[in-house]
Amino acid sequence: MRTLDSLILDTAAPVLTQAKTVLVCDDPTGDLERAARDASARVLLLDSDYRRCQAAATGVEVAGDVRLDAFLAAADVVGPCVAVGEMPKSLGRLEYLAKATAGAGVADVTVVFGGNNKHLSRSMNDTLAASFTNVGASRGRGKFRCLVASGPREGTYEPRRANGFVAYGGVFAGTKEDRGGAMLREALPAELGRFLDLGCGNGSVSRGLEGAVSVTATDSDADAVLSARAIGIDTTWDDAGSRFEDASFDTIALNPPFHDRAAVDATQAQHLLDATARLLAPGGQLFMVHNSHLRYRSEVERRFSAVAQVARDATFTVLRAAH
Structure with a gap:
């Protein structure tokens, strides 16, 4: 398992062990999905990549080419809920995931996204803060760190036009x-x-x-x-x-x-x-x-x-x- 995936899972562990629902977001290796299944929680895959979604295990619910907020609303998500994933490379993707997750209708939801320190920016904190009241950074591990958000704010996602x-x-x-x-x-x-x-x-x-x-x-x-x-x-x-x-x-x-x-x-x-x-x-x-x-x-x-x-x-x- 990559150092980054291990850091994401270790940072999320206090919530992951109690979670009834795990939202697996951008997951290039599939290790986050596997760990979520091992936690015996309901697993919803929000990854946008077709090949990764096709490789999802039986029982994992895949959002696919449906709006994430619509998918989560129909899924009737139950908390405690944790969202884990590699930090998206674009603020647009981060905003989409954050607003969809915050709007899932669960008060007890935590987001843990990890990335390389050189790719993390203050604007990512600000993007998460637009959807969550509490945003902070984990301790680093090597060249990696996680941003952690909780306390969902009300709001809906609107694509840019x-x-x-x-x-x-x-x-x-x-x-x-x-x-x-x-x-x-x-x-x-x-x-x-x-x-x-x-x-x-x-x-x-x-x-x-x-x-x-x-x-x-x-x-x-x-x-x-x-x-x-x-x-x-x-x-x-x-x-x-x-x-x-x-x-x-x-x-x-x-x-x-x-x-x-x-x-x-x-x-x-x-x-x-x-x-x-x-x-x-x-x-x-x-x-x-x-x-x-x-x-x-x-x-x-x-x-x-x-x-x-x-x-x-x-x-x-x-x-x-x-x-």
């Missing part, structure tokens, strides 16, 4: 059109046929798109799915379009992630590229944007016979690929 976007939680780009996505959208052809926005984020690429027989979006992040749906895009929550049959789309747009929290990780695009090769119909085209300094072209060429650069600037490159 601006520029024609609706941003739930930690959705990438929030209420803005990211520059890479804008460049990708500009490179798309006039005729799109059956169009898929693979890894849609807030929906900036497929919002109001014309020239398509159908527009479908998908993302493995539940916050992204809710955000795209909120602006009218038909969006599924799954892993790399796993719900779709082979050769289902004529045009696929891909703006893959390249960060694992603060670290650059270009390998995150691998399974998404595998998916495009499977999902693209004969004669179809993939349009992919990536940071110009990352070596993605060779990965695209491994899967497609015809690859060309269609746009490039100092930051981004757009490739077109076909079988």
